[in-house]
Amino acid sequence: MISGFCVTVPPVSRTRGDAMYTQGLDSLGKDCLQDPAEAHRLEERFQQRVDAEEKIEPKDWMPEAYRKTLVRQMSQHAHSEIVGMLPEGNWITRAPSLLRKTILIAKVQDEGGHGAYLYSATETLGVSRDELFRQLLDGSAKYSSIFNYPTPTWADVGAIGWLVDGAAIMNQIPLCRCSYGPYARAMVRICKEESFHQRQGYEIMLRLARGTAAQKQMAQGALDRWWWPSLMMFGPSDRDSKHSAQSMRWKIKRFSNDELRQKFVDTTVPQADFLGLKIPDPELRLDESSGHYHFGPIDWAEFEQVLKGHGPCNRERLEARQRAYDEGRWVREAAAAWADKRRGGRAARAA
Amino acid sequence: MGDESRDWPLYEIFIRARSGLDHKHVGSLHASDPEMAIEHARDLYTRRQEGVSIWAVRSSDIIASDPGEAEALFEPARDKIYRHPTFYDIPDEVKTL
Numbered sequence: 383m384i385s386g387f388c389v390t391v392p393p394v395s396r397t398r399g400d401a402m403y404t405q406g407l408d409s410l411g412k413d414c415l416q417d418p419a420e421a422h423r424l425e426e427r428f429q430q431r432v433d434a435e436e437k438i439e440p441k442d443w444m445p446e447a448y449r450k451t452l453v454r455q456m457s458q459h460a461h462s463e464i465v466g467m468l469p470e471g472n473w474i475t476r477a478p479s480l481l482r483k484t485i486l487i488a489k490v491q492d493e494g495g496h497g498a499y500l501y502s503a504t505e506t507l508g509v510s511r512d513e514l515f516r517q518l519l520d521g522s523a524k525y526s527s528i529f530n531y532p533t534p535t536w537a538d539v540g541a542i543g544w545l546v547d548g549a550a551i552m553n554q555i556p557l558c559r560c561s562y563g564p565y566a567r568a569m570v571r572i573c574k575e576e577s578f579h580q581r582q583g584y585e586i587m588l589r590l591a592r593g594t595a596a597q598k599q600m601a602q603g604a605l606d607r608w609w610w611p612s613l614m615m616f617g618p619s620d621r622d623s624k625h626s627a628q629s630m631r632w633k634i635k636r637f638s639n640d641e642l643r644q645k646f647v648d649t650t651v652p653q654a655d656f657l658g659l660k661i662p663d664p665e666l667r668l669d670e671s672s673g674h675y676h677f678g679p680i681d682w683a684e685f686e687q688v689l690k691g692h693g694p695c696n697r698e699r700l701e702a703r704q705r706a707y708d709e710g711r712w713v714r715e716a717a718a719a720w721a722d723k724r725r726g727g728r729a730a731r732a733a
Numbered sequence: 734m735g736d737e738s739r740d741w742p743l744y745e746i747f748i749r750a751r752s753g754l755d756h757k758h759v760g761s762l763h764a765s766d767p768e769m770a771i772e773h774a775r776d777l778y779t780r781r782q783e784g785v786s787i788w789a790v791r792s793s794d795i796i797a798s799d800p801g802e803a804e805a806l807f808e809p810a811r812d813k814i815y816r817h818p819t820f821y822d823i824p825d826e827v828k829t830l
Contacts, residue, residue, distance in 0.1 A: 402745070402797045442800050488780075495777055502761045505743070511763060512740045568760070575781075717765035718741070724766055 403440035403506045432633050437563040440506040448632055451625065452562055453507050454523075455634065460500035461518045461525035465699050467493045469533045470542060478536060482586075486539065489579055496572045503564040519704055527685065528611050530693030537590050537597075537604035543583015545605075545612040545650065551576050552646045553616065556636035565634075584653065591657040598658070605654065606662045613677070614685045616643040622682075647675045743792040744770040746777075748784035756788050764789075 425445055431438065438444055467490045474490065477483035501511055517523035528546055533539060554576065557569040590601035620626050620638040629635035637645075651668075654661050665678035687693065741763040747756035759778045764770035770789035778784065798806060814820050823830055 402792055402795045439800070441797065491776075492780070495780065498762060498777055499760055505761070510740055571759075714741075714765075717769065721766035721769075 403508070429631070432561050432631075435561075435633075437566065438561050439563045447628075448634075449507055451629060451632070451634065452565065453504060453509055455629075456500055456504040456507075456565055457509070457514050457517065458524050458526070460497045460504060460514065461523055462529065463493050463497035463500060464518070465525045465529045465703065466546075467497075468699055468702055469529055469531070469695075470539055472533050473536060473539045476536070477539075485582055489543070489582065492575050492579065496575070499568040499571055500565075503568040506564045515707065519700065519707060521691070521700065524689070526615060527688040527693060528615050530688050530695045530699060531607065531611055532694050535600050535604060537587070537600040538607065540583050540586030540590065540601065541604035541608040543579050543581075544587055544653070545583075545608045546615070547576055547579040547583060548650060549612045549615045549646050551580060552642050552649075556642075559633075559636060561633040587657055587659075591659060601657065602659050605659050609662050610680065610684075611688075613643055613647070613680055614682075616640075616646065618682065618685075644674055647677055648673075651675050741765045741769075744774075744789045745792050745795060746770075746774045747788040747790070748774075748778055749786035749788075750784055752785055756786065759783075761792060 424443055428438075428443060428445060428448070431442075438448075470486060470493075471490050474483060474486050477486050501514055504514060505511060514523070518525070533542070551573065554569055554573050558566055558573055560566045560569065587601050587604075590597040592598075617623055617639040620640050623639055626635065626638060630638075651661060651666065663678045665676065667676055668674075669676045688696070691697075742765075743761050744764055744767075745761050746759050748759050749756045762770065762773050762777055764773050767789060771787055774787045774789055779787070810816075
Protein backbone atom coordinates (compact mmCIF):
# COMPACT_ATOMS: atom_id res chain seq x y z
CA MET A 383 0.00 0.00 0.00
CA ILE A 384 1.47 3.31 -1.07
CA SER A 385 0.67 6.02 1.39
CA GLY A 386 -0.87 9.04 -0.25
CA PHE A 387 -2.51 6.77 -2.76
CA CYS A 388 -4.43 4.85 -0.18
CA VAL A 389 -8.06 5.29 -0.99
CA THR A 390 -11.10 3.78 0.56
CA VAL A 391 -13.48 1.72 -1.47
CA PRO A 392 -16.88 1.30 0.07
CA PRO A 393 -17.58 -2.39 0.52
CA VAL A 394 -19.27 -3.14 -2.77
CA SER A 395 -22.12 -5.53 -2.74
CA ARG A 396 -22.50 -7.41 -5.99
CA THR A 397 -26.23 -7.51 -5.83
CA ARG A 398 -28.11 -4.39 -6.74
CA GLY A 399 -29.44 -2.81 -3.59
CA ASP A 400 -26.92 -2.14 -0.90
CA ALA A 401 -27.10 -0.69 2.61
CA MET A 402 -27.51 3.09 2.96
CA TYR A 403 -23.98 3.59 4.11
CA THR A 404 -21.10 1.65 5.57
CA GLN A 405 -22.58 1.51 9.02
CA GLY A 406 -20.58 0.73 12.07
CA LEU A 407 -17.75 -0.96 10.30
CA ASP A 408 -15.03 1.07 11.94
CA SER A 409 -13.42 0.34 8.63
CA LEU A 410 -11.26 3.42 8.30
CA GLY A 411 -8.19 2.75 6.25
CA LYS A 412 -8.87 -0.89 5.58
CA ASP A 413 -9.85 -1.15 1.97
CA CYS A 414 -7.13 0.26 -0.20
CA LEU A 415 -6.71 0.34 -3.91
CA GLN A 416 -3.35 -0.97 -4.96
CA ASP A 417 -3.17 0.75 -8.31
CA PRO A 418 -1.81 4.32 -8.03
CA ALA A 419 -3.00 5.31 -11.51
CA GLU A 420 -6.57 4.28 -10.71
CA ALA A 421 -6.38 6.06 -7.36
CA HIS A 422 -5.14 9.21 -9.05
CA ARG A 423 -7.98 9.11 -11.57
CA LEU A 424 -10.57 8.73 -8.78
CA GLU A 425 -9.04 11.56 -6.78
CA GLU A 426 -9.13 13.89 -9.77
CA ARG A 427 -12.74 13.04 -10.45
CA PHE A 428 -13.54 13.61 -6.76
CA GLN A 429 -11.88 17.03 -6.78
CA GLN A 430 -13.79 18.01 -9.92
CA ARG A 431 -17.05 17.19 -8.19
CA VAL A 432 -16.04 19.23 -5.15
CA ASP A 433 -14.94 22.14 -7.36
CA ALA A 434 -18.31 22.02 -9.10
CA GLU A 435 -19.97 22.40 -5.67
CA GLU A 436 -21.53 18.95 -5.89
CA LYS A 437 -22.20 17.47 -2.47
CA ILE A 438 -20.41 14.26 -1.56
CA GLU A 439 -22.76 11.69 -0.06
CA PRO A 440 -21.95 8.73 2.21
CA LYS A 441 -21.72 6.05 -0.43
CA ASP A 442 -19.81 8.13 -2.96
CA TRP A 443 -16.15 7.41 -3.51
CA MET A 444 -13.93 9.69 -1.42
CA PRO A 445 -10.20 9.84 -0.67
CA GLU A 446 -9.30 8.14 2.58
CA ALA A 447 -7.72 11.37 3.84
CA TYR A 448 -10.96 13.29 3.18
CA ARG A 449 -12.88 10.73 5.15
CA LYS A 450 -10.37 10.78 8.00
CA THR A 451 -10.38 14.57 8.13
CA LEU A 452 -14.15 14.60 8.33
CA VAL A 453 -14.31 11.92 11.00
CA ARG A 454 -11.77 13.87 13.06
CA GLN A 455 -13.47 17.23 12.62
CA MET A 456 -17.08 16.05 12.92
CA SER A 457 -16.44 13.85 15.95
CA GLN A 458 -14.52 16.67 17.65
CA HIS A 459 -17.47 18.88 16.90
CA ALA A 460 -19.93 16.32 18.35
CA HIS A 461 -17.78 15.83 21.45
CA SER A 462 -17.63 19.61 21.91
CA GLU A 463 -21.42 19.83 21.95
CA ILE A 464 -21.65 17.06 24.54
CA VAL A 465 -18.87 18.34 26.80
CA GLY A 466 -20.27 21.84 26.23
CA MET A 467 -23.35 20.80 28.21
CA LEU A 468 -21.25 20.64 31.39
CA PRO A 469 -20.15 24.24 32.09
CA GLU A 470 -23.70 25.52 31.67
CA GLY A 471 -25.34 22.49 33.24
CA ASN A 472 -23.43 23.60 36.32
CA TRP A 473 -25.92 26.49 36.69
CA ILE A 474 -29.23 24.73 36.06
CA THR A 475 -29.91 24.18 39.75
CA ARG A 476 -28.90 27.74 40.62
CA ALA A 477 -30.39 29.81 37.80
CA PRO A 478 -31.79 33.02 39.28
CA SER A 479 -35.43 32.44 38.26
CA LEU A 480 -37.70 29.65 37.13
CA LEU A 481 -37.82 31.16 33.63
CA ARG A 482 -34.01 31.33 33.39
CA LYS A 483 -33.87 27.76 34.59
CA THR A 484 -36.27 26.45 31.95
CA ILE A 485 -34.42 28.43 29.26
CA LEU A 486 -31.10 26.99 30.39
CA ILE A 487 -32.46 23.45 30.44
CA ALA A 488 -33.76 23.94 26.89
CA LYS A 489 -30.40 25.28 25.78
CA VAL A 490 -28.43 22.44 27.33
CA GLN A 491 -30.88 19.97 25.80
CA ASP A 492 -30.24 21.61 22.41
CA GLU A 493 -26.49 21.08 22.87
CA GLY A 494 -27.16 17.39 23.51
CA GLY A 495 -29.29 17.35 20.37
CA HIS A 496 -26.52 19.00 18.35
CA GLY A 497 -24.11 16.35 19.57
CA ALA A 498 -26.57 13.66 18.48
CA TYR A 499 -27.06 15.19 14.98
CA LEU A 500 -23.30 15.30 14.54
CA TYR A 501 -22.64 11.78 15.82
CA SER A 502 -25.32 10.53 13.46
CA ALA A 503 -23.69 12.38 10.54
CA THR A 504 -20.24 11.04 11.53
CA GLU A 505 -21.57 7.49 11.58
CA THR A 506 -22.38 7.77 7.86
CA LEU A 507 -18.61 7.67 7.32
CA GLY A 508 -18.40 4.13 8.66
CA VAL A 509 -17.39 4.70 12.27
CA SER A 510 -19.65 3.46 15.06
CA ARG A 511 -21.14 5.57 17.85
CA ASP A 512 -19.54 3.28 20.36
CA GLU A 513 -16.10 3.85 18.88
CA LEU A 514 -16.65 7.63 18.93
CA PHE A 515 -17.56 7.52 22.63
CA ARG A 516 -14.53 5.42 23.34
CA GLN A 517 -12.26 7.98 21.65
CA LEU A 518 -13.74 10.79 23.74
CA LEU A 519 -13.43 8.94 27.03
CA ASP A 520 -9.90 7.64 26.47
CA GLY A 521 -8.73 11.09 25.37
CA SER A 522 -7.71 10.11 21.85
CA ALA A 523 -10.32 12.48 20.41
CA LYS A 524 -10.32 16.17 21.25
CA TYR A 525 -13.12 18.59 21.95
CA SER A 526 -13.09 22.38 21.85
CA SER A 527 -10.70 23.65 24.52
CA ILE A 528 -13.17 26.41 25.44
CA PHE A 529 -15.17 23.98 27.57
CA ASN A 530 -12.24 23.43 29.90
CA TYR A 531 -12.84 26.81 31.52
CA PRO A 532 -14.98 27.08 34.66
CA THR A 533 -18.27 28.98 35.13
CA PRO A 534 -17.89 30.57 38.58
CA THR A 535 -20.79 33.06 38.27
CA TRP A 536 -24.22 33.34 36.64
CA ALA A 537 -22.75 35.95 34.29
CA ASP A 538 -20.51 33.22 32.83
CA VAL A 539 -23.67 31.56 31.49
CA GLY A 540 -24.51 34.84 29.75
CA ALA A 541 -20.97 35.22 28.42
CA ILE A 542 -20.95 31.67 27.06
CA GLY A 543 -24.18 32.23 25.14
CA TRP A 544 -23.07 35.59 23.80
CA LEU A 545 -19.39 34.89 23.06
CA VAL A 546 -18.89 31.13 22.83
CA ASP A 547 -22.10 30.46 20.91
CA GLY A 548 -21.44 33.63 18.93
CA ALA A 549 -18.00 32.35 17.89
CA ALA A 550 -19.50 28.93 17.17
CA ILE A 551 -22.07 30.52 14.85
CA MET A 552 -19.28 32.30 12.92
CA ASN A 553 -17.56 28.96 12.47
CA GLN A 554 -20.70 27.00 11.72
CA ILE A 555 -22.49 29.12 9.15
CA PRO A 556 -19.89 28.39 6.44
CA LEU A 557 -20.07 24.70 7.39
CA CYS A 558 -23.69 24.66 6.17
CA ARG A 559 -22.08 24.72 2.69
CA CYS A 560 -19.49 22.05 3.48
CA SER A 561 -18.87 19.57 0.66
CA TYR A 562 -19.97 16.57 2.72
CA GLY A 563 -23.77 16.36 2.53
CA PRO A 564 -24.64 14.86 5.93
CA TYR A 565 -22.36 17.34 7.76
CA ALA A 566 -23.80 20.30 5.84
CA ARG A 567 -27.37 19.22 6.60
CA ALA A 568 -26.63 18.71 10.31
CA MET A 569 -25.11 22.20 10.40
CA VAL A 570 -28.19 23.79 8.85
CA ARG A 571 -30.28 22.28 11.63
CA ILE A 572 -27.80 23.39 14.29
CA CYS A 573 -27.44 26.95 13.01
CA LYS A 574 -31.21 27.42 13.13
CA GLU A 575 -31.09 26.68 16.85
CA GLU A 576 -27.91 28.56 17.78
CA SER A 577 -29.40 31.99 17.39
CA PHE A 578 -31.62 31.41 20.42
CA HIS A 579 -28.52 30.44 22.40
CA GLN A 580 -26.65 33.58 21.54
CA ARG A 581 -29.55 35.93 22.10
CA GLN A 582 -30.48 34.48 25.50
CA GLY A 583 -26.83 34.88 26.53
CA TYR A 584 -26.65 38.48 25.40
CA GLU A 585 -29.90 39.23 27.19
CA ILE A 586 -28.46 37.85 30.44
CA MET A 587 -25.45 40.17 29.98
CA LEU A 588 -27.72 43.10 29.16
CA ARG A 589 -29.80 42.52 32.27
CA LEU A 590 -26.70 42.37 34.46
CA ALA A 591 -25.02 45.34 32.78
CA ARG A 592 -28.12 47.46 33.50
CA GLY A 593 -28.40 46.14 37.04
CA THR A 594 -26.60 47.12 40.25
CA ALA A 595 -22.92 48.01 40.29
CA ALA A 596 -22.17 44.54 41.62
CA GLN A 597 -24.14 42.90 38.81
CA LYS A 598 -22.37 44.98 36.19
CA GLN A 599 -19.08 44.03 37.79
CA MET A 600 -20.08 40.38 37.55
CA ALA A 601 -20.82 40.78 33.84
CA GLN A 602 -17.45 42.49 33.30
CA GLY A 603 -15.69 39.66 35.12
CA ALA A 604 -17.29 37.08 32.86
CA LEU A 605 -16.33 39.05 29.74
CA ASP A 606 -12.75 39.24 31.06
CA ARG A 607 -12.68 35.47 31.52
CA TRP A 608 -14.27 34.45 28.22
CA TRP A 609 -12.95 37.00 25.71
CA TRP A 610 -9.56 35.51 24.95
CA PRO A 611 -10.63 31.85 25.07
CA SER A 612 -13.42 32.78 22.61
CA LEU A 613 -10.88 34.24 20.17
CA MET A 614 -8.86 31.04 20.52
CA MET A 615 -11.90 29.01 19.44
CA PHE A 616 -11.15 29.88 15.81
CA GLY A 617 -7.96 27.87 16.05
CA PRO A 618 -4.34 28.73 15.37
CA SER A 619 -3.40 31.39 12.89
CA ASP A 620 -3.60 30.17 9.30
CA ARG A 621 0.19 30.26 9.12
CA ASP A 622 0.34 27.55 11.81
CA SER A 623 -2.76 25.57 11.00
CA LYS A 624 -1.68 22.30 9.51
CA HIS A 625 -5.04 21.20 8.10
CA SER A 626 -6.32 24.49 6.72
CA ALA A 627 -5.11 24.46 3.11
CA GLN A 628 -6.29 20.93 2.33
CA SER A 629 -9.65 21.48 4.02
CA MET A 630 -10.16 24.60 1.91
CA ARG A 631 -9.38 22.64 -1.27
CA TRP A 632 -11.92 20.02 -0.25
CA LYS A 633 -14.43 22.76 0.62
CA ILE A 634 -14.84 21.42 4.13
CA LYS A 635 -13.67 24.84 5.17
CA ARG A 636 -14.65 28.06 3.41
CA PHE A 637 -12.86 30.79 5.33
CA SER A 638 -9.54 30.87 7.13
CA ASN A 639 -9.32 30.87 10.91
CA ASP A 640 -7.99 34.43 10.92
CA GLU A 641 -10.75 35.73 8.64
CA LEU A 642 -13.45 34.28 10.88
CA ARG A 643 -11.75 35.54 14.03
CA GLN A 644 -11.56 39.06 12.59
CA LYS A 645 -15.23 38.88 11.62
CA PHE A 646 -16.11 37.82 15.17
CA VAL A 647 -14.15 40.70 16.71
CA ASP A 648 -15.69 43.22 14.31
CA THR A 649 -19.20 42.03 15.18
CA THR A 650 -18.71 41.64 18.90
CA VAL A 651 -16.89 44.82 19.93
CA PRO A 652 -19.92 47.08 19.23
CA GLN A 653 -22.09 44.64 21.19
CA ALA A 654 -19.76 45.01 24.19
CA ASP A 655 -19.84 48.78 23.78
CA PHE A 656 -23.63 48.69 23.90
CA LEU A 657 -23.43 46.78 27.18
CA GLY A 658 -21.04 49.40 28.51
CA LEU A 659 -18.47 46.68 29.21
CA LYS A 660 -14.80 46.85 28.41
CA ILE A 661 -13.07 44.22 26.31
CA PRO A 662 -9.88 43.16 28.14
CA ASP A 663 -7.45 44.12 25.40
CA PRO A 664 -5.40 47.32 25.73
CA GLU A 665 -4.44 47.16 22.05
CA LEU A 666 -8.01 46.99 20.78
CA ARG A 667 -8.84 49.90 18.45
CA LEU A 668 -10.79 50.51 15.29
CA ASP A 669 -8.53 50.84 12.29
CA GLU A 670 -10.31 53.56 10.33
CA SER A 671 -8.59 52.76 7.04
CA SER A 672 -9.58 49.08 6.93
CA GLY A 673 -12.78 49.35 8.96
CA HIS A 674 -11.59 46.39 11.07
CA TYR A 675 -10.70 46.27 14.73
CA HIS A 676 -7.06 45.71 15.51
CA PHE A 677 -6.60 43.39 18.49
CA GLY A 678 -3.63 42.34 20.60
CA PRO A 679 -1.67 39.09 20.33
CA ILE A 680 -3.32 35.87 21.46
CA ASP A 681 -1.55 33.80 24.10
CA TRP A 682 -1.15 30.61 22.09
CA ALA A 683 0.94 29.06 24.85
CA GLU A 684 -2.21 29.03 27.00
CA PHE A 685 -4.19 27.49 24.14
CA GLU A 686 -1.60 24.73 23.73
CA GLN A 687 -1.63 24.03 27.46
CA VAL A 688 -5.41 23.70 27.61
CA LEU A 689 -5.40 21.57 24.46
CA LYS A 690 -2.83 19.26 26.01
CA GLY A 691 -5.08 18.70 28.98
CA HIS A 692 -3.72 21.25 31.44
CA GLY A 693 -6.67 23.64 31.40
CA PRO A 694 -8.58 24.47 34.57
CA CYS A 695 -11.28 21.81 34.04
CA ASN A 696 -9.99 19.17 31.58
CA ARG A 697 -9.92 16.39 34.16
CA GLU A 698 -13.24 17.35 35.69
CA ARG A 699 -14.96 17.35 32.27
CA LEU A 700 -13.74 13.91 31.25
CA GLU A 701 -14.49 12.51 34.70
CA ALA A 702 -18.04 13.83 34.38
CA ARG A 703 -18.44 12.15 30.98
CA GLN A 704 -16.98 8.89 32.27
CA ARG A 705 -19.28 8.99 35.29
CA ALA A 706 -22.31 9.61 33.08
CA TYR A 707 -21.28 6.67 30.93
CA ASP A 708 -20.73 4.37 33.88
CA GLU A 709 -23.86 5.40 35.73
CA GLY A 710 -25.92 4.99 32.56
CA ARG A 711 -24.77 1.42 32.14
CA TRP A 712 -27.70 -0.16 33.99
CA VAL A 713 -30.14 1.91 31.95
CA ARG A 714 -28.63 0.69 28.69
CA GLU A 715 -28.63 -2.88 29.94
CA ALA A 716 -32.21 -2.65 31.15
CA ALA A 717 -33.38 -1.17 27.83
CA ALA A 718 -31.62 -3.93 25.90
CA ALA A 719 -33.13 -6.61 28.17
CA TRP A 720 -36.58 -5.05 27.76
CA ALA A 721 -36.19 -4.99 23.97
CA ASP A 722 -35.16 -8.66 24.02
CA LYS A 723 -38.13 -9.57 26.18
CA ARG A 724 -40.54 -7.64 23.92
CA ARG A 725 -39.13 -9.35 20.84
CA GLY A 726 -39.56 -12.73 22.54
CA GLY A 727 -43.13 -11.84 23.46
CA ARG A 728 -43.96 -10.76 19.94
CA ALA A 729 -42.39 -13.88 18.46
CA ALA A 730 -44.39 -16.05 20.86
CA ARG A 731 -47.65 -14.28 19.96
CA ALA A 732 -46.90 -14.62 16.28
CA ALA A 733 -46.23 -18.37 16.65
CA MET B 734 -16.41 -0.37 27.32
CA GLY B 735 -15.57 -3.97 26.70
CA ASP B 736 -18.29 -6.59 26.28
CA GLU B 737 -21.28 -4.28 26.24
CA SER B 738 -19.84 -2.37 23.28
CA ARG B 739 -22.98 -3.24 21.37
CA ASP B 740 -24.59 -0.15 19.91
CA TRP B 741 -28.35 -0.06 19.97
CA PRO B 742 -29.69 -0.48 16.45
CA LEU B 743 -29.65 2.54 14.18
CA TYR B 744 -32.95 3.98 12.94
CA GLU B 745 -33.47 6.47 10.14
CA ILE B 746 -36.01 9.13 11.04
CA PHE B 747 -38.54 10.73 8.69
CA ILE B 748 -40.69 13.66 9.76
CA ARG B 749 -43.89 15.05 8.28
CA ALA B 750 -43.65 18.78 8.92
CA ARG B 751 -47.34 19.57 8.35
CA SER B 752 -50.28 17.52 7.28
CA GLY B 753 -50.36 17.44 3.51
CA LEU B 754 -46.58 17.17 3.14
CA ASP B 755 -44.41 14.09 2.59
CA HIS B 756 -42.33 12.62 5.36
CA LYS B 757 -38.76 13.79 4.88
CA HIS B 758 -35.54 12.17 6.04
CA VAL B 759 -33.97 14.17 8.87
CA GLY B 760 -31.21 11.94 10.25
CA SER B 761 -30.70 8.88 12.36
CA LEU B 762 -30.54 7.81 15.98
CA HIS B 763 -29.90 4.76 18.12
CA ALA B 764 -32.68 3.13 20.11
CA SER B 765 -33.11 -0.18 21.85
CA ASP B 766 -36.58 -0.78 20.40
CA PRO B 767 -39.11 0.85 18.05
CA GLU B 768 -40.97 2.69 20.82
CA MET B 769 -37.74 4.28 22.03
CA ALA B 770 -36.91 5.23 18.44
CA ILE B 771 -40.14 7.26 18.23
CA GLU B 772 -39.59 8.84 21.66
CA HIS B 773 -36.00 9.78 20.89
CA ALA B 774 -37.02 11.11 17.48
CA ARG B 775 -39.59 13.31 19.20
CA ASP B 776 -36.93 14.69 21.57
CA LEU B 777 -34.23 14.99 18.96
CA TYR B 778 -35.99 16.21 15.82
CA THR B 779 -39.18 17.97 16.94
CA ARG B 780 -38.14 20.22 19.84
CA ARG B 781 -39.55 23.22 17.98
CA GLN B 782 -42.74 21.84 16.48
CA GLU B 783 -40.97 20.63 13.35
CA GLY B 784 -43.37 17.80 12.82
CA VAL B 785 -46.78 16.23 13.19
CA SER B 786 -45.79 12.65 12.36
CA ILE B 787 -42.69 10.48 12.68
CA TRP B 788 -41.56 7.41 10.77
CA ALA B 789 -38.68 5.36 12.15
CA VAL B 790 -37.08 2.67 9.98
CA ARG B 791 -34.25 0.36 10.93
CA SER B 792 -31.32 1.64 8.84
CA SER B 793 -30.35 -1.92 8.00
CA ASP B 794 -33.78 -2.41 6.39
CA ILE B 795 -33.24 0.37 3.88
CA ILE B 796 -32.00 -0.72 0.50
CA ALA B 797 -29.99 1.89 -1.33
CA SER B 798 -28.86 2.12 -4.93
CA ASP B 799 -25.15 2.08 -5.55
CA PRO B 800 -23.63 5.39 -6.76
CA GLY B 801 -21.30 3.29 -8.93
CA GLU B 802 -24.35 2.16 -10.86
CA ALA B 803 -25.87 5.61 -11.20
CA GLU B 804 -25.03 5.76 -14.90
CA ALA B 805 -26.67 2.45 -15.69
CA LEU B 806 -29.72 3.36 -13.63
CA PHE B 807 -30.33 6.95 -14.59
CA GLU B 808 -28.62 7.65 -17.92
CA PRO B 809 -31.32 5.98 -20.06
CA ALA B 810 -33.72 8.76 -19.05
CA ARG B 811 -31.44 11.50 -20.35
CA ASP B 812 -32.10 11.17 -24.09
CA LYS B 813 -35.85 10.78 -23.74
CA ILE B 814 -36.49 14.48 -24.06
CA TYR B 815 -39.80 13.75 -25.77
CA ARG B 816 -41.14 12.95 -22.30
CA HIS B 817 -41.11 16.67 -21.49
CA PRO B 818 -43.89 18.98 -22.67
CA THR B 819 -41.39 21.56 -23.95
CA PHE B 820 -40.23 19.09 -26.62
CA TYR B 821 -43.32 19.81 -28.68
CA ASP B 822 -43.65 22.88 -30.90
CA ILE B 823 -47.13 24.31 -30.71
CA PRO B 824 -48.01 27.62 -32.44
CA ASP B 825 -48.67 30.54 -30.08
CA GLU B 826 -52.19 30.98 -31.44
CA VAL B 827 -53.24 27.73 -29.85
CA LYS B 828 -54.38 28.54 -26.34
CA THR B 829 -54.49 26.56 -23.12
CA LEU B 830 -52.31 23.72 -24.32
